[in-house]
Amino acid sequence: MQLYDKTFESRLLLGTALYPSPAIMAEAARASRAEILTVSLRRESAAQRTGQDFWALIRETGATVLPNTAGCHSVKEAVTTAQMAREVFNTSWIKLEVIGEADTLQPDVFGLVEAARILSEDGFAVFPYTTDDLVVAERLVEAGCRVLMPWGAPIGSGRGLNNPYALRTMRAHFPDVPLIVDAGIGLPSHAAAAMELGYDAVLLNTAVAKAGDPVRMAQAFAKAIEAGRAAYEADPMEMRDMAAPSTPVLGKAFLA
Numbered sequence: 001m002q003l004y005d006k007t008f009e010s011r012l013l014l015g016t017a018l019y020p021s022p023a024i025m026a027e028a029a030r031a032s033r034a035e036i037l038t039v040s041l042r043r044e045s046a047a048q049r050t051g052q053d054f055w056a057l058i059r060e061t062g063a064t065v066l067p068n069t070a071g072c073h074s075v076k077e078a079v080t081t082a083q084m085a086r087e088v089f090n091t092s093w094i095k096l097e098v099i100g101e102a103d104t105l106q107p108d109v110f111g112l113v114e115a116a117r118i119l120s121e122d123g124f125a126v127f128p129y130t131t132d133d134l135v136v137a138e139r140l141v142e143a144g145c146r147v148l149m150p151w152g153a154p155i156g157s158g159r160g161l162n163n164p165y166a167l168r169t170m171r172a173h174f175p176d177v178p179l180i181v182d183a184g185i186g187l188p189s190h191a192a193a194a195m196e197l198g199y200d201a202v203l204l205n206t207a208v209a210k211a212g213d214p215v216r217m218a219q220a221f222a223k224a225i226e227a228g229r230a231a232y233e234a235d236p237m238e239m240r241d242m243a244a245p246s247t248p249v250l251g252k253a254f255l256a
């Protein structure tokens with residue numbers, strides 16, 4: 001899978017928040033085989049000792065760091081956070097979140113497009129957390145985004161794919177843009193369903209971090225994402241309304 005200038009084997013991007021401890025986060029990250037970990041600048045820029053330990057653990061995984069602007073509610077805040085993240089993490093990659101509504105943590109798509117344009121022009125590789133709206137997606141591509149990350153469901157909800165039809169439409173509309181379902185995934189089967197739709201990857205956090213056994217859940221997601229991708233590449237059968245016998249009737253035994 002190619003994302004901007006880098007190639008990856010794993011199609012799972014994992015968040016690093018909400019784990020019971022930094023050590024469990026690192027173990028889960030390794031178990032997931034994720035090659036990209038998203039981290040929040042707001043958490044890691046803190047100079048406390050826990051922040052330092054956390055960063056050391058992230059580095060030890062060897063994963064590519066994708067800083068995010070989680071918690072930003074305005075263009076200015078998101079752009080400033082991205083610029084600080086570039087200094088702190090020494091990368092021009094940014095997962096761009098501009099939150100527009102508190103109950104659903106729904107992206108402010110107007111602010112998102114504006115911030116994406118500013119950051120793309122400033123040399124950032126922008127990964128926008130967006131809705132499944134095609135027009136907004138077009139605007140993000142025009143603004144310079146080479147990857148799109150539509151939501152499955154609201155962040156932290158664990159509901160899975162709220163609108164598979166819209167996600168399928170988006171896949172058909174952007175055959176050449178890497179598409180990553182971001183947020184709302186609750187179960188490995190949700191991630192597999194996204195991959196079966198032909199999505200390039202899945203980004204998730206809460207489902208692993210808040211599982212009773214995050215390490216085991218990370219392994220389960222890794223397997224589900226691989227299975228979903230293999231199914232997509234194997235060209236699944238068409239769904240039908242009516243039955244079609246799977247056992248041939250020709251040559252049936254004749255009882256006199």
Ligand SMILES: CC(=O)[C@@H](O)[C@H](O)COP(=O)(O)O
Binds near residue numbers: 016017038068182
């Ligand atoms: C960590 C992060 O980037 C989240 O904002 C992301 O959108 C994942 O959402 P879930 O926690 O619902 O998987």
